[in-house]
Amino acid sequence: MDDAVYWYAVATVLLFVKMLATGLYQGYHRITKMTFKTPEDARMAGKEPASEELPQVQQASKAWSNDLENIPIFLALGVAYVLVGASPAFAGWLFMAFTAARYAHTLAYLAKLQPWRTIAYGVGLLCMIAMSVLIVMALG
Amino acid sequence: MDDAVYWYAVATVLLFVKMLATGLYQGYHRITKMTFKTPEDARMAGKEPASEELPQVQQASKAWSNDLENIPIFLALGVAYVLVGASPAFAGWLFMAFTAARYAHTLAYLAKLQPWRTIAYGVGLLCMIAMSVLIVMALG
């Protein structure tokens, strides 16, 4: 199996696990505190709808929004990287650095740790810029 | 053509159709009720901007947000599944079960049907967990 394909698959599974964990974190807080904003969910739990989401749920949503602005385009760049046959030697480093940066980003968001959140965001962007450069070089 | 590729393509087209339908549903309600929150859209229709989106548009937006948290990562897992050559025999079942679950999820959101919405969400997650396991087995 091509090295870039191997690391693409590893990154995809790890990023899915991270998104799953974020969803479970939100569900855990909603269920243990019995706090639901969506009326049909509150009704199912026999509660009045909450006027707003819990702080932990809101913070996780912000982390998730940032994920959605970064992870799908990373995954698409990863596919392009594989399909054009860009440097297999760099694939593992770049894909794993991006993945680690996004784990760090979510943790920093939940813990409200600045400037670490911004640094993690920047590392992820740098990985995507490097991937873009390697893709364009492979096209040339 | 590889079986996994075939079902990946079918799932992608069907999920695009679903997203298109959700967008048309929102547009239909905005236009038939002449209610636009974005000022430049209201101006184009010769109306004052609405203070908030219509209930149907809001409910569809919530369905769509959940889609965005699930469908792109599914599609990336699907590509990884194809590229690492994971079980072609399971590809059709898993990709179609996920797609059906997301159709059911959107319909349950629009109709405010609980616990069906949560069940549909869970079925989608289980498909992605199974895909992740098969991907990791193919890497091993």
Next chain:
Amino acid sequence: MDDAVYWYAVATVLLFVKMLATGLYQGYHRITKMTFKTPEDARMAGKEPASEELPQVQQASKAWSNDLENIPIFLALGVAYVLVGASPAFAGWLFMAFTAARYAHTLAYLAKLQPWRTIAYGVGLLCMIAMSVLIVMALG
């Protein structure tokens, strides 16, 4: 290299650059106006948190939300297009027309130019519909 792969890679890199530019546009306004809604960000800048995001940041967020509803599914259709071997002759035109339409869409959103924003949105949708038809034809 396959023509469809080539244009897929070009489109992916260009769409990444667009998303990067939108993020930088938001960061530029937040930093030059020292206005941060997230409390831990405001604290890092030695400011009180703002009660809401700047108008430019809000408008860019709306453009970005629409991107997230369109670009990931386009990228997945692009991968399906490549993998099923749909018409290489149309790939360049469709992928580049979609990319140009999304650049136009973001610019029209930021400049509040209607009906141009809606037209750009529609052109992007038409490209994805054409891609879906060509994918299904290749499956047949």
